[in-house]
Amino acid sequence: MDTDRVKAICAAHAGLEGPLLPILHAVQAAFGCVPKDAIPVIAHELNLSRAEVYGVVSFYHDFREAPAGRCILKICRAEACQAVGGAELAATVLRHFAIDWKETSADGRVTIEPVYCLGLCSVAPAALVDGEPHGRIDPVHLIAMAERKL
């Protein structure tokens, strides 16, 4: 891990009040995750304890300890999607890639993350494919979209 890059990210956010979350987002954008080695660096730069920084990283669902697969599927698990077959959709897609929630397929191609509401409840079931919204999806199309990205 590039320590200087982490320090530069911290420095770029130095003017903010309560900068830890923006820093963690920026670190994850740069490295694909919040590397374990980045935690002491951030802690030092912000004059926090490592435990405090780790506590924040582990609290939020978004922050990963290891990089995700090349395609990230965020499938909504919440009620509005459940009402139109969201649970079955998710089960089929997970089975296809032979993984569970928050896992990456063995070939490193796809990571599937649960989300609790994308605000696409009126066009449910919904998912984000690498940040792109898709509504009224069926498993066949979702899998095809993920595989097209690979």
Next chain:
Amino acid sequence: MMRVFVSSDAAALAMGADGVVRVLRATAETRKITLEIVRTGSRGMHWLEPLVEVETASGRVGYGPVKASEVPALIDAGMLEGEAHPLCIGVVDQHPWMKRQTRITFVRCGIVDPLSADDYAKLGGFEGLKRAREVGAAATIEAITKSGLRGRGGAGFPAGIKWKTAADAKADRRYVVCNADEGDSGTFADRMIMEGDPLSLIEGMAIAAFAIGASKGYVYARSEYPQANATFAKALDVARAAKLIGTTFDIELRIGAGAYVCGEETALLESLEGKRGQVRAKPPLPAHEGLFGKPTIVNNVLTLCTAPWIMAHGADMYASIGFGRSRGTMPIQLAGNVKHAGLFEAPFGMTLGQIVDEIGGGTMTGRPVRAVQCGGPLGAYFPRALFDTPYDYEAFAARDGLIGHGGIVVFDDTVDMAAQARFAMEFCAIESCGKCTPCRIGSTRGVEVIDRIVAGEKREMNLALLEDLCRTLKLGSLCALGGFTPYPVMSAVRHFPEDFKARSSSAL
């Protein structure tokens, strides 16, 4: 030049609006048609998205839902001239679903280019802040109080009282925080405003800041809403260029990191400070000691972006609409298995049945409506027997429910209510911040107890245990996550007891 309007709301994008725009551009180019395509927010008729609107002498005529592949044929059929077609819905403003609404909070959404200060001004923008400055801070707070505007995030606390409390608190610094952490399933109104009329939120925050004497504002938004965040970030630049903010008051956009509980105002403040999103005990109220210990008003997106209308049109006008102690309008969000899904803004007081059956048109699958969950994952499931409940904070509370942030999720008769109750507990376990024991541990125990009930294991005893556990969650939690999870659970048990019978296969 012909003008065409296509939404860039995430729901429209999710249904393929960008593809429609691509084909529109390409077709226009090959046919040498000069076309201006304006990307707007959504009108809220999401079952018609992607909706293409064309400007005609009689108004904007809509076509939807349009598939990208249908665009050339639609142009052949005279879409750009507003000609009749099976997909034509006529003049959009005259559509019965639109005409039945009272649009105050969403008065511009779907009509304007969200990033055009000119469009915003043409439809009444900037008037509210101007008026606030004319009458002064104290009169502004008085107007908001008098309007009866209540917090649209779900708690329904009178906005004016919150503002006055923060304004009266002695401090060298105050904050306006917009809670845009719209995590409730079935809700998307905040997202629609951030994508469709973000300047109204910025103006609302500027009014609030002027009223309480704040120089800094934060919008705490969700990482699950990448499109909304991108639009809102651009809108902040537009607002600075238009001098709406950037002189005495400025706004910073902050993005959460996937924790539902950060929609709770004190957890949100912790998160803004760079900490774990754990709930704070109240008192002190955030209006006394909020962000970084300073007086802070935390208001929902819809609360803030209604303030400009109230200031511009007068508190009495807003207060004259509504039902009981619920004044004004509510942007109702119809979602899940419903035919006409989308956003419908109406005065409080319609019955739940009118909303679901008449406005929503029943289920998308055509099967009977069995249950609706109102107010997000912490809201109660209502059976048809309670469809006479008026849409009003107090009326819903009287029936052990809540209107929350205005979401209504519709389920047909294939829904398994024990599975829904189990999910409510599971969701609470996943999203609990961990501060209160009943929420942190009780939620997992709740999942297990429901599993035992449907497995037929000491059923009566476990049902009593579930009720007792729910009472403990309700009374022993600091915030609504643990405190309200009993609503969906117990409403499912009470109104749908047949789903909690022992099953031969226990798997939920």
